[in-house]
Every structure is written in structure tokens, then in C-alpha cells.
Amino acid sequence: MKEHNILIIGGGPAGMETAYQLKQLGLKPIIIERNDRLGGHLAQWDRLFPTSETAVGLLERLKENTKDIEVKLDSRITNIEKINGTFHVSLSTNKNFEVDAVVVCTGFELFNAERKQEYGYGIYDRVITNAELEDYFKTHDDKRVDEPRRIGFVHCVGSRDVKVNNTYCSKVCCATALKQACEIKDEFPDADVYCFYMDLRMFGKGYEDLYLRAQKDFDIKCVRGRVCEVSENIEGKLVIKAEDTLLGTPMKMTLDLLVLMCGMEKAKGVEEIQKMLNLESNNDGFIENSGSFVGINRTKGKGVFVAGACTSPKTLPDTIAEARSTAMEVFNYLIHNC
Amino acid sequence: MIDFGFSISKSSHIQMDNVDLKLFNKLEALNPDISTCMACGLCTATCSAGNFTDASFRKIILMLQRGKDKEALEKVKKCMMCGKCILVCSRGINTRNILLSITRIYNEEDK
Ligand code: SF4
Ligand code: SF4
Ligand code: SF4
Numbered sequence: 549m550k551e552h553n554i555l556i557i558g559g560g561p562a563g564m565e566t567a568y569q570l571k572q573l574g575l576k577p578i579i580i581e582r583n584d585r586l587g588g589h590l591a592q593w594d595r596l597f598p599t600s601e602t603a604v605g606l607l608e609r610l611k612e613n614t615k616d617i618e619v620k621l622d623s624r625i626t627n628i629e630k631i632n633g634t635f636h637v638s639l640s641t642n643k644n645f646e647v648d649a650v651v652v653c654t655g656f657e658l659f660n661a662e663r664k665q666e667y668g669y670g671i672y673d674r675v676i677t678n679a680e681l682e683d684y685f686k687t688h689d690d691k692r693v694d695e696p697r698r699i700g701f702v703h704c705v706g707s708r709d710v711k712v713n714n715t716y717c718s719k720v721c722c723a724t725a726l727k728q729a730c731e732i733k734d735e736f737p738d739a740d741v742y743c744f745y746m747d748l749r750m751f752g753k754g755y756e757d758l759y760l761r762a763q764k765d766f767d768i769k770c771v772r773g774r775v776c777e778v779s780e781n782i783e784g785k786l787v788i789k790a791e792d793t794l795l796g797t798p799m800k801m802t803l804d805l806l807v808l809m810c811g812m813e814k815a816k817g818v819e820e821i822q823k824m825l826n827l828e829s830n831n832d833g834f835i836e837n838s839g840s841f842v843g844i845n846r847t848k849g850k851g852v853f854v855a856g857a858c859t860s861p862k863t864l865p866d867t868i869a870e871a872r873s874t875a876m877e878v879f880n881y882l883i884h885n886c
Numbered sequence: 887m888i889d890f891g892f893s894i895s896k897s898s899h900i901q902m903d904n905v906d907l908k909l910f911n912k913l914e915a916l917n918p919d920i921s922t923c924m925a926c927g928l929c930t931a932t933c934s935a936g937n938f939t940d941a942s943f944r945k946i947i948l949m950l951q952r953g954k955d956k957e958a959l960e961k962v963k964k965c966m967m968c969g970k971c972i973l974v975c976s977r978g979i980n981t982r983n984i985l986l987s988i989t990r991i992y993n994e995e996d997k
Contacts, residue, residue: 760977763924764921764922767914789899792900794925794944794948795945795952797899797900797952798898798899798900799899799901799902799952800899800902801903
């Protein structure tokens with residue numbers, strides 16, 4: 549097989565793993581990343597569900613695998629033009645090159661919690677996001693986490709909610725909430741920790757065990773009901789309202805810390821890439837792929853493939869598995885078409 | 887008091903800040919499995935007493951967690967201690983033992 553260049557847009561776990569596999573198959577992937585580092589959201593996370601193993605462990609592994617691969621950091625794609633089956637790519641750094649296939653791995657953005665104004669993020673000091681708590685676990689430097697006695701987690705923030713135009717489930721936040729709940733309880737054993745959920749979607753390997761562990765070993769209290777509003781009392785503590793739907797009664801509670809489980813949304817700026825490659829969006833705003841079964845790695849554009857959370861919310865194991873299967877699809881495409 | 891024809895309705899909210907969980911914590915310390923309930927409702931569906939009354943193991947423990955002790959104890963009274971709920975519980979909770987503990991712990995308080 550002759551040497552083929554493949555453009556990988558995005559250097560998160562999906563892009564890194566796709567590139568690694570393509571390289572293993574004897575092809576020449578080129579990763580374009582707009583940030584100054586690889587790893588995407590993984591690089592900002594401290595520990596991973598369901599076992600709380602470190603994020604840095606996985607990140608190092610992915611980095612090790614991609615160390616011989618061409619990576620262009622701090623780069624944006626300014627133009628892609630397809631001429632006679634070859635994609636001509638231009639970068640913001642004024643570099644130009646040609647590839648035979650493109651894999652879009654642009655990932656996701658966390659929901660901007662300010663849009664759910666009733667939760668008071670950005671207004672009340674003690675309302676933080678899942679990403680900020682993860683950052684606290686990493687650095688232990690956040691004055692808002694100050695020996696909290698009562699902590700609440702709100703599931704489905706920006707997901708399963710017509711009011712923010714996101715009707716889908718983000719898949720990862722139930723498990724993240726219980727993971728973080730256990731971790732914060734571990735740090736503050738005297739605290740009462742409540743999780744406000746609508747359904748606990750603990751579908752993956754080891755997730756249900758995490759749920760049981762959270763209940764049994766960490767005494768995390770799961771309340772079925774969505775938090776409807778948050779206010780601040782005169783002492784600067786948070787007062788939340790929710791219905792305990794299993795009891796059928798509304799409840800109020802004062803908290804020292806409220807963590808919002810922000811879901812996934814399409815990545816910022818991905819529209820430009822979509823325009824260049826003629827890719828449509830699905831109802832959830834993510835990139836449309838060619839169906840839900842055998843076409844998951846393909847798009848309607850010939851030679852344009854997808855991997856990871858750019859098409860729908862995904863867990864890390866899902867993302868890595870999809871990246872591997874996308875690499876296989878690209879390989880088959882190049883054998884038969886180029 | 888002069889009746890002006892107005893009245894104030896009591897809040898229907900459970901105010902968790904005012905709920906005293908001392909007894910529940912005692913119950914939980916004796917029966918740690920109580921915290922693993924996942925509200926599947928099997929215990930209530932199979933309950934011999936639940937067919938005719940509002941007995942429900944699931945609701946009993948939920949009410950105790952929310953400070954609705956009186957209502958919970960009313961439900962406990964209707965239990966016949968048949969033990970069917972132990973046979974079905976998805977989480978393997980020793981329900982009957984918990985029901986006995988409740989009678990002991992919460993009635994001691996009455997004295
Ligand atoms: S994974 Fe859980 S918290 Fe996240 S959107 Fe789905 S149901 Fe809500
Ligand atoms: S032991 Fe009580 S609660 Fe359980 S099934 Fe029998 S009557 Fe119902
Ligand atoms: S059967 Fe067990 S897990 Fe299910 S509701 Fe009853 S106590 Fe809870």
C-alpha cells in the first residue's frame with residue numbers, strides 16, 4: 549500500500565487513539581489541535597469513573613502511543629478543498645498539505661451552567677461545576693470548597709431539558725456525580741452528600757458497583773427529583789428546592805456546596821469544520837454520522853470519517869472503541885478507493 | 887384571638903434542615919444495608935399487608951429519612967412480620983430485621 553496521509557481534526561482521546569491505530573496500520577496520520585497540548589478534556593480531569601483511577605495514567609498512555617506521530621498544536625484549519633479525491637488542507641499557521649482522508653474528532657464542550665440561571669452559577673459563590681470540582685481534586689486550591697458540611701449534586705444540568713434545547717442524555721454525568729460524591733465524602737467524612745437525580749443511568753461495566761459502593765461505603769444519599777431553584781440565605785449558604793418524587797413531597801434544604809453536573813454539547817467552532825466538509829448536524833446539535841449501527845464511523849462525505857463525542861455524548865471506553873473502529877474503516881476505504 | 891376570616895396554610899415542604907435524623911442514624915448504624923435501597927418497589931409489591939393497607943417497606947425507610955417518623959410508624963404497625971419482603975429485595979436488605987429494629991429504637995424514644 550502506498551503511503552497515505554490522513555488528517556485528524558482534534559487531539560483529544562478520540563483523535564489520539566485513531567491516529568495511533570492508523571499508524572499501526574502503516575498509514576500517516578497528522579493531528580491538528582487548536583490548543584497548546586493534547587488530551588482534550590481528559591487532561592483537565594483528576595480521576596475517572598467507575599474505579600477512580602487517575603486520568604493522567606490514561607493520558608500518558610495515549611501520549612506514549614502518539615509520540616512518533618506528527619502533531620500540529622496551536623493550529624486551526626482555515627480551509628479544506630477536495631480536488632480529484634484529495635483533500636487540500638490549509639492551516640492558520642500558513643502551512644498547506646494534502647491528505648487522502650479526514651477524521652473529525654472535535655469532541656464536545658461542557659454545558660455552560662450560566663444558562664440554567666435558576667441554579668445561580670456565576671451568581672452564588674458556592675455553586676460550582678463538575679469540571680471545577682475535578683480541578684479542586686487536582687489542585688486542592690478553591691476557596692469555595694471550605695469544609696462543607698452538606699453538599700448537593702445536581703444531575704442532568706443542560707441535559708434532558710427542553711428549556712435549554714438539549715433533550716438528550718449526556719451519558720457520563722450520573723457516573724461522574726457518584727464518583728465525585730464518593731471522593732468528596734472521602735475528603736470530608738462528616739459531610740452529608742446528596743445526589744439529586746431523575747434516573748440513575750449506571751449502564752457500563754462496573755458502574756452499578758460504583759452506585760452500590762456510593763450507598764454502602766460512602767452513605768451518599770440519592771434523592772429522586774430535579775432541583776428546581778437555588779437561592780442564597782443571609783449567611784451565604786445555599787437553599788435548594790426539589791421534589792422528593794419517591795415520596796411525592798417537595799423539600800427544601802440548606803447546603804454549603806452545590807455541584808452542577810454539566811452535560812455535553814457540541815464543540816465550539818465546529819460549524820466551520822462542518823461547513824468545509826459539508827457535514828450536517830443532527831437534532832442534538834452534534835455532527836450527523838451515517839446511521840446508528842454500521843455507519844457510525846462514516847459521514848455522507850466520501851473520505852470523511854468521525855470518532856468520539858463529536859457525534860453524540862460518549863464515555864471514554866466508548867470513545868476509544870469507536871476510534872479503533874474508525875481507524876479500520878479509514879484503512880478499508882483507502883484500500884478500495886485510493 | 888379575633889377571627890378575621892383569614893388563615894395561614896402550613897408549608898407542605900419538608901424542611902430538611904429541621905429534620906432530626908438521630909434515631910435514623912442509630913437505625914442505620916445497626917443495619918448498614920438500609921442505605922442501599924434503590925427504590926425498586928419489590929418489597930411493597932409483594933407485601934402481604936400492602937395488599938390491603940398502605941404498608942410499604944420502601945416508604946417506611948424513606949419517610950424515616952425525611953423525618954416523617956409518625957407516618958412511618960403508622961405503616962410499621964400494619965406489617966405482619968411475614969418476611970416476604972426479605973425474599974424479594976433486589977439489594978438483599980434484611981428488611982424484617984430492620985422493621986424489628988425500628989419498633990425497638992423508635993418506641994424506646996416514646997417511653
Ligand atoms: S448521564 Fe445521568 S446526569 Fe447525565 S444526562 Fe444522563 S441521566 Fe442526566
Ligand atoms: S414483613 Fe411486613 S413489610 Fe415485609 S412483606 Fe411482610 S407484611 Fe410486608
Ligand atoms: S425491595 Fe429492597 S431495594 Fe427494592 S424498594 Fe424494597 S427495600 Fe428497596
